[in-house]
Amino acid sequence: MNALFNGAACNSELASSRGLHYGDGVFRTMLLWQGAVPDLRRQLDVLERDAARLELLPPPRALLEAEIASLCAREAAGVIKLILSRRAGGRGYRSEGDECDRLLLRLPAPRYPEACWEQGIRCAMSRVSLGDQPLLAGIKHLNRLEQVLASRHWPEDAEELFVCDARGLVVAGTRSNLFRVAEGRLWTSALERCGIRGMMRDKILELAEQLQIPVHFDDPTPDLLRQADEIFVSNSLIGLWPVREFDGTALAAPGPLTRRLAMALNHPRLEPIRE
Amino acid sequence: MNALFNGAACNSELASSRGLHYGDGVFRTMLLWQGAVPDLRRQLDVLERDAARLELLPPPRALLEAEIASLCAREAAGVIKLILSRRAGGRGYRSEGDECDRLLLRLPAPRYPEACWEQGIRCAMSRVSLGDQPLLAGIKHLNRLEQVLASRHWPEDAEELFVCDARGLVVAGTRSNLFRVAEGRLWTSALERCGIRGMMRDKILELAEQLQIPVHFDDPTPDLLRQADEIFVSNSLIGLWPVREFDGTALAAPGPLTRRLAMALNHPRLEPIRE
Secondary structure, eight states: OOEEETTEEOOOGGGGOHHHHHOOEEEEEEEEETTBOTTHHHHHHHHHHHHHHTTOBOOOHHHHHHHHHHHHTTOOEEEEEEEEEEOSOSBTTBOOOOBEEEEEEEEOOOOOBTHHHHTOEEEEEEEEEOOOOTTTTBOOBSOOHHHHHHTSSOOTTOSEEEEEOTTSOEEEETTBEEEEEETTEEEEOOOSSSSBOOHHHHHHHHHHHHTTOOEEEOOOOHHHHHTOSEEEEEETTTEEEEEEEETTEEOOTTOHHHHHHHHHHOOOOOSOBOO | OOEEETTEEOOOGGGGOHHHHHOOEEEEEEEEETTBOTTHHHHHHHHHHHHHHTTOBOOOHHHHHHHHHHHHTTOOEEEEEEEEEEOSOSBTTBOOOOBEEEEEEEEOOOOOBTHHHHTOEEEEEEEEEOOOOTTTTBOOBSOOHHHHHHTSSOOTTOSEEEEEOTTSOEEEETTBEEEEEETTEEEEOOOSSSSBOOHHHHHHHHHHHHTTOOEEEOOOOHHHHHTOSEEEEEETTTEEEEEEEETTEEOOTTOHHHHHHHHHHOOOOOSOBOO
């Protein structure tokens, strides 16, 4: 016996996982809806893109698809979380290979008030800023302490908090990508210094292209964000939520362009709470 | 069954650990020597200091001490790794409490050539820079992807790599703290932007004070580091290693001040390989 978890002998391979020890891995948080993961192909595309950035070799797609299907079967709704972490080995931080362990979890679906989709959400600024690290920017990796810290001491009157980069420019929500509409165009962060390139962000950018909505990439100051015509946030679980209030400033929610994108997206609503 | 690890049902509590999912925790890597952890009090002091920074509540000291003693008993040498991670709960990044799970592992002792202590090591610069994040700087937390990336593609002729901060100033080794001797004084990074405040660094700084060696804090350029009279690195396993070559520049190793500190430190040598 050479491992104790909360005082009890522990032989789990997870105890030596490089995911646990270093956060040496990537993950996806995916909607489970009517027995399957919508956009699974996209999710696995993003997973492979992220894994390649860390020089991780994902398991064969067919294997992941089969295991995900087995967890989803006969479930109405939920969340599937997939973690790929570099297989234990090497000495300390030094790793020897690119092989991965995979962990799949089925979690209960979160429930949100229907008003989040219909009337929009209230957002505030987090006091936590994201550090610059271009080598990791955009990747949904397992080093998420900044998001954890940004999510502590959450104000009661906000459904999402926005985080700035080291320059004080607004990059994203703690668990969402951030879009604004200004001058008839759609704007979002390029995520080249920090932040996560979510699957839903990719999907919305593709939709915008199909709908011939011009897209620009930048990181606004909080003041510039406040002057936006519309703001919305996105992630794989919620699809898209309009923002009706940012840091005390009221916004049209949903604004016309947000509404157009939400209709085109047609994302399932996770067991809404009707208040 | 709602979790699969490499395809097999998995009921481990570790599967839902916030340590694995977010790196929401802290750790210590401690020398096991002749049935005990030398400097255990210091290690637990640093653990508590780090945990407080993340608003984590460590288990009672007596409990940790008893479990560590049980893993160390009758062992000649090895490594004890202690991971504290915030207990699962909350929604996504948002956590609900400060309670911790604890994982203790006993690992084999690494073996190093005796020359590392006697004649010193060769060091080079890593191509990976550490991002600035003052909120996390100094803490031995579980988000260590930067160190993992810095440790990939390790050159054959180096025993340690040095990493710069975002300004291009040298902060530390990938798995050690970095000291230099110049102008008769000892210099090391204040670690206020990035890097880890190791237990052995604290101990060496205290020793320097006892020996009336003046200490200054700064981050040198690689050029300034090259001009040092002496360089050495430290961590809990090795104690202290002189640096005999940095990026092609030869250095006195061990230099007189390094030798004085090493003698005062009197750190056990982990099963040296005699070549």
